[in-house]
Amino acid sequence: MLWSLPLLWACFAPATLTALASPGKPLSRRWADVAEVHSWNEIPRGWKVLSSAPPDYPLNMRIGLKQYGMDELIENLLEISDPTHPRYTQHLTKEEANAFKAPHKDASQAVDEWLAFHDINLSSADRTPSGDWISITIPVSQAEALLNTEYHLYEHLSSGEQVIRTLRYSLPRELHAHVDVVAPTTYFGTLKSMKATSFLLPNVDPVSVGDYVAQAASEKHSAGAASENNPGAVLPSCNNTITPACLRALYKTYDYTPASTDKNALGVVGYLNEFANKMDHQMFFKTFRADVPATNAAGFETVLVNGGQDDQSKPGVEANLDIQYTTGISYPTPNTYYSVGGSPPFQPDSFTTKNTNEPYLDFIEFIYKQDKIPQTLSTSYGDDEQTVPRDYAERVCKEFAAIGSRGVSIFFSSGDSGVGGGACTTNDGTNRTTFQPSFPASCPYVTTVGATVHINPEVAIPFSGGGFSNYFAAPAYQGDAVSNYLWDYGTRNKGMFNRSGRAYPDVSAQGVAYQVVVRGMVTPVGGTSASTPTVASIFALLNDHRISQNKAPLGFINPLLYSTLSSGFTDITQGSNPGCGTDGFSAARGWDPVTGLGTPDFQKLLKLIEGL
Template identity: 50%
Template sequence: MLKNALLLFLFVGTSLCKPLHKRWDDLKVKHAWVDGVPKGWEVVGPAPSEERLAVRIGLKQDGIDDLISHLYAVSDPNHDRYGQHLTKAQVDALSAPHPDSTGLVEDWLSHYDLLHSPECQMTRSSSGDWISLSIPIGQLERMLGTKYYVYKHSATETTLIRTISYSLPTILHDHVTVLTPSTYFSLPKPQRQTSFIEKVGDYAFGALNEAVDIVTNGGVEDSSLPVSPTCDHQITPSCINALYNVSYTPVSTSNNSLGVVGYLNQFASHSDLQKFLTGYKPDAINGDFTVVQVANGGNNQSNPGLEANLDIQYSLSLSYPTPNIYYSVGGSPPYTPDDNTRSNTNEPYLSFIDYILSQTSIPQTITTSYGDDEQTVPPDYAQDVCNGFMKLGVMGSSVLFSSGDNAVGGGDCLSNDGTNSVKFLPIFPATCPYVTTVGGTNGTNPEQAVYFSGGGFSNYFGRPSYQSQPVQNFLTALGQTYSGLYNSSGRAYPDVAAQGLNFQVITGGNIYSVGGTSASSPTFAALVSLLNDARLAAKLPPLGFLNPWLYSQGVKGLNDIVGGSNPGCETPGFQAVKGWDPVTGLGTPNFGLLKDLAVKPTTAGGSAKKRDFSEMGIPRGGW
């Protein structure tokens, strides 16, 4: 009898154990939009159940907190490990998921016969924190307890296959950070004001010199001369050089590069660049950039994009002869409702991060002029993207983003949190605490904030320690003004600023005057690239993640902007004031001062012991 009872107990225990720990039908919501279909999107119809989606599953990284600690250690000029950036192998080791996470996700996929299916084309990232595979939509719907539809964006007519909510088995919630494509509806937009695009004239030397009344020396721009009064309404490379005290020729071009990231079928034109250099930077004639196509990104030279040309013409002309790389990232449009081909998932930031983190070497400086309202990005997605930029920083790359062109908020400024209340709307990825965000200015005497310069406070990310005091100083002076319209404890942006209006750009043989923080970010990034060149020439590592340095030592090399504001949401917006402000950040660059600060030996004030990386099972190393 006792034997039979024991056998019965073991049988019941075993049968209960499996569903207790592996209940794949015990679903819990991972993310859902409160107001249903996001604003600006409409349902076209059900997604075809047999079509396959390229799915990414993000696994929780077991050492992510250690990785963040490393980032601040190697980025703080007062720390004894300043500049000791990690190698790809070290970052991969700290990015790896816990074996339990890997095992559970594999068990889940095996339950649906996906783990070893050749049709799934499963791959893993080098650290194992991402699993990518192809899954039929009908099967994915059963796994996630949801329904996918084809959605169309009313303004752009872009179509996506998405869902407004998805669930995961309860047991996976602590192991999976995000699954895509799911609830990410955001379309990254160039941070370029369309209202400030004005055709100046056809490209020709005569038309060029007539259209752009610049200070010249024998028909060639002379950057050694003072700032021309015409720079108040026409910005050219010589204006930037004169205004920001730039007089430096790169010498570390064999081990320094500048990356420019573009999305949405924006292609940079080689021929337009040559015309631009002929008129505005003749000593750089025949300078060129390389193109890297990511996630089926294109390179249609017969259809150049104004955004792409703006970025590359100023990044290259200001950093020449530093090698420039244009990353053309695919993802728009991903789906045509009347075909049955495999759709592109249109997760542009993740596509770029996946690619760049798989490379053995990365540019020391990377600039991106795209973004969208933070509230349109699922928080879990935003966190994983932000962590990807953090990894670039800990490996020694300075990552810069435009702050946006909607001032404190665009459109009706209505929140999508269910309250439908008026609030300031911050921009992502500008709000990520691991990137350097660049706001906009205009004018030269004095230089002041341009009124569309995006700035404010994140609703997703808390304020990082490196900016605590400068931001608190601003908030103390602001008092109760705009109380309730912004998150006073959020990551504050922008960090710095640069000119953002009246940039002369050549596209398709025409000269355009262009405005937007799309111009500010590549401009500031080009000067950061020059700083990295100077450091490399001095046998120092590149700056890497800039913000801890900018908010401590680098601020001494910035021009404080104290005029202008960024009105929006039916308010006057924030005012540019002495010290940091959410319009121009810490200010605009004085390159000569920044260079002296960047190559000056640092006296480490940190007391932490240097970590022995052998405990991680990988060798020490870095730049």
């Protein structure tokens, strides 16, 4: 059943002097003076409007109150992440972080009074422990009154997913000092429209189990005594085929045995109904980690988040890639795969209260409530930064800072479109051609991973996402490294990117021809989705070493990367990431926006953290 066709978005009344009130309720002057929070100039690309939203359809709405101590929390984060600071790695407890995240009492009171005016039962509101998020379930008609807007039903053209969103929303001016963001509103990035940063490689022949074993044996035999004296030698086949043995040799983790498996853990965050299959995982270990006893090869736990599932009959390429390589490198470190749900398909007559489709917020809300969080998290998804409303992106980025303050290293892939895919035009109405940064890769409180290819030497791969944020300023920790690159880069591609923005990636690793078992068959996969769990696993091992010495985990590592650890990476100086009709950026000596600081050398990194 289709609902009545909507007016064009250009016909929305401007949110200035009047606001909608609940039906039959006189307008309050206090709440009538409204101002716009965010709006789109046009329907986001890749979406089409279908109809007005059903007025009685229930929305699970989140209101993000400004976190009164967030600036102080970030100051703490930078202190405890600075290896030269006396408080280095003195991470915050859950309670301490919650205290910083709490809103001011005036904010809570004002928002409660606003909700009460609109006849919302405050006793039914769900609040986070710190009180910085309020969740309410209300019908669309009431949400429209709250936000002085109109909701519509939209469809994602490529996936067919349908969501209820609006092109603009407003709040009473009084609340602008108290509220960061309201969702769902103008953020159209949903589970199915998000980009998993991996892809199949149909032109690359997979390795059969028998051929792999035979080839590895042959290469070791031909290497003779050199192989016996150097068990970590990188085999020639690694130039075309990536396996755990290749990565463990190339990045020098092959002879490290984790010693803190009772305390250290690694988490992989998965979306898009991507399920990590345990039978495939066992076959992967039998083939590519034959040194591990078969009884131990199950190797990971699955945790369901916000309606996530674990359908073992539908193994996912992305999920299998991530979990097979994190466990393949970090074994026997405990690994957890977080299967994040979201909303079921839109149905006008449904009364679900989980129709949020806000993947980052769903996971953040879940993980922050946990008393214990894995010391390392890896995520291989993202959106073009310009498709994420700025208020939403800034709040999510702060939430990552809060998680990092509790001693967690958060890794995100840099994307697989170089400096930008497609036409690379802006969505602000000007249709200018510019480079397109990715989010959350552009958040300064996560560690972003690019991709390389080949060995002896490794070179940047053209799809490796990299560039400069248009939302977030360049953090001080990377100032010198980025300034040096930009000085040498000169005026090339002038005006195509924000020279003062947060630059990424921070580091990189191999990103092509990973051998992944899917439905019992070996499948070659590539992308920064492959390089990200690789780097995350290496830092999980570094955390293991620190914990074994009764030291705190590394936590937010970016300030450390650009200082003490900068010499612990193999500098990548060849290759580029073209896009948007340009040559993009080039790899260069030192940091560059294609491969970051380079690829990890675990043995060097291990020595560098010894004195911390």
